[in-house]
Amino acid sequence: MSATHPSPEAARRVAFAPNWPMRLALLAIVAYAIWASSRLGLSWDRLGHGLGEGGRLLARMVPPNFERWGLLLEGMLESLQIAVLASAIGIAISLPLGVLAARNLSPWWISGPVRAVIAVCRSLHYVIVAILFVKAIGFGALAGTAALVVASVGFIAKLFAEAIEEISMKQVEAIRATGAGVMKVLAYAVLPQVASRFIGFCLYQLDSNLRNSTLVGIVGAGGIGGTLFAAFKRFDYDFVAAILLSIIALIFLAEIISGRVRAALR
Amino acid sequence: MSATLTAAPPPATRLEHALEIRGLFKEYTAGKPVLKGIDLAVAAEGITAIIGPSGTGKSTLLRCINRLVEPTRGEIRLRGTELTGLRGRDLRLARRRIGMVFQEYNLVERLTVMENVLSGRLGYVPFWRAWLRKYPEADIQRAFMLLDAVGLPEHATRRADALSGGQRQRVGIARALMQRPEILLADEPTSSLDPRTAVEVLELLAKLTAAENVPVIINIHNVDLAKRYARRIVGMAGGSVIFDGPPEALQTHHLQAIYGGEDWL
Structure with missing residues (x-):
């Protein structure tokens, strides 16, 4: 028999084994979704009622009211300052932490504890951290900045460490072989390999801090969030709309700028 | 055996x-x-x-x-220097006396050819000079001399990852000799x-x-x-x-x- 003609046994062989665990898991997820929505009272009636209410809210938001632009501008600028400061301080703290947490450069008894610190920074949502800081150091922008510094460290120190763990150790080995010490190895073998990714992470964190800084105000930690929350409570929905539009404009602007910077770095 | x-x-x-x-x-x-x-x-x-x-x-x-x-x-x-057991500064001072050329060249890809060659001096220059690329004039002259010698006189400012394999190994040799090993x-x-x-x-x-x-x-x-x-x-x-x-x-x-x-x- 020639090799190109399938034998009868070959026709019966299975090329792809059926994945029963995956099929069962999908079935279980669908069943759980149906059960959970009935428990929560999520019905088509409830959805229709909610949509009607939503329509009334939208109607009261139009047209947006920019009369109190002074208040709006003040809040936005404070949010911007919180975001920029928190990003700068967070990055400054994350650089050494990221190096210490990288398991290919630091011994385990350093990287382990440092990773734990970073994990703690990540584990609490930044709004909860902001509430803690408001209680601890009082209302205002300081609490918001501190909360976002913690969030930034939790996020970018981990990304820094992961980027460092992916570098080519061959280049590190070569620089070590010249007799370079730790700092020179970092400057000549590690940093060149990770610099462009680090800048990407920093821009991403700045974006994310801009968004987050608009929210910490709701718990009294400074910025436009406080103004937004007050407007909600007074049912000034047209002013709410003005604030939301301003936030969206700011975030869009930030995305455009950081996108340009990232493209230029590539 | x-x-x-x-x-x-x-x-x-x-x-x-x-x-x-x-x-x-x-x-x-x-x-x-x-x-x-x-x-x-x-x-x-x-x-x-x-x-x-x-x-x-x-x-x-x-x-x-x-x-x-x-x-x-x-x-x-x-x-005469016993190398086993050296630690820290002593080890670094011994390493700078030994040049190494690697199978896969091990150049720092995102640095320029000149930076790679000068990295052979890292065991000799202080950190701030290395960081600011303020190498002593004699080192820079020797780096250019070595680049001429390995046949890459025009490549000093190119990034190492833009070179061919043979060119990279030439840079690797220049880096090792830069140490005056x-x-x-x-x-x-x-x-x-x-x-x-x-x-x-x-x-x-x-x-x-x-x-x-x-x-x-x-x-x-x-x-x-x-x-x-x-x-x-x-x-x-x-x-x-x-x-x-x-x-x-x-x-x-x-x-x-x-x-x-x-x-x-």
């Missing part, structure tokens, strides 16, 4: 030794030595080629010398190159190290190239030295002992 098939006393031993290795053992896992008591004295000039099958510990041997790999026991002396270790420097480039790079390595009086230890798979450029061949198998002599003395039966089998010859 334990008996050394020494064909003739290596001529190198008559000269002053740059490097002396005695009783070198290396175990990555306890009880399974990769190097089983290496004794080797390397003359202060000329090329010593180490041949042997993959996995026999040639790379480990070279890396034990500049302590990229930690020897388990034994002595390694570089012109007392010995140069070359770990399979031509194995990633095409045959013609391999010869060109080896020719260059031989010429430049002879001009600067730097002795070379080279791990190499290509026996013909080893015979052509080395004044001494060291054959390793199973973690031991089983041949040590001039290239003329290396016979077919030695190669069979080193690599095993005979069908490939």
Whole structure:
């Protein structure tokens, strides 16, 4: 028999084994979704009622009211300052932490504890951290900045460490072989390999801090969030709309700028 | 295999030794030595080629010398300095006296050719000079001189990842010589190159190290190239030295002992 003609046994062989665990898991997820929505009272009636209410809210938001632009501008600028400061301080703290947490450069008894610190920074949502800081150091922008510094460290120190763990150790080995010490190895073998990714992470964190800084105000930690929350409570929905539009404009602007910077770095 | 098939006393031993290795053992896992008591004295000039099958510990041997790999026991002396057991600053001062050329070049890809060559001075200049690229004028002059010598005079400002394999290894040689090393270790420097480039790079390595009086230890798979450029061949198998002599003395039966089998010859 020639090799190109399938034998009868070959026709019966299975090329792809059926994945029963995956099929069962999908079935279980669908069943759980149906059960959970009935428990929560999520019905088509409830959805229709909610949509009607939503329509009334939208109607009261139009047209947006920019009369109190002074208040709006003040809040936005404070949010911007919180975001920029928190990003700068967070990055400054994350650089050494990221190096210490990288398991290919630091011994385990350093990287382990440092990773734990970073994990703690990540584990609490930044709004909860902001509430803690408001209680601890009082209302205002300081609490918001501190909360976002913690969030930034939790996020970018981990990304820094992961980027460092992916570098080519061959280049590190070569620089070590010249007799370079730790700092020179970092400057000549590690940093060149990770610099462009680090800048990407920093821009991403700045974006994310801009968004987050608009929210910490709701718990009294400074910025436009406080103004937004007050407007909600007074049912000034047209002013709410003005604030939301301003936030969206700011975030869009930030995305455009950081996108340009990232493209230029590539 | 334990008996050394020494064909003739290596001529190198008559000269002053740059490097002396005695009783070198290396175990990555306890009880399974990769190097089983290496004794080797390397003359202060000329090329010593180490041949042997993959996995026999040639790379480990070279890396034990500049302590990229930690020897388990034994002595390694570089012109009188005991290298095993050195730590911190002493280790760095010893490393800068030993140049190394790697199989995959190990250039810092995102730095320029000039930065890669000057990184050979990292053991000598203070951190701030390295960070700000404020190298002493003499270093920069030597870097340009070496780039001319390796045939890359126009490439100083190009990034290392824009170079071809042969060009990268030339930069690797310039970086190693930038250290003004007392010995140069070359770990399979031509194995990633095409045959013609391999010869060109080896020719260059031989010429430049002879001009600067730097002795070379080279791990190499290509026996013909080893015979052509080395004044001494060291054959390793199973973690031991089983041949040590001039290239003329290396016979077919030695190669069979080193690599095993005979069908490939």
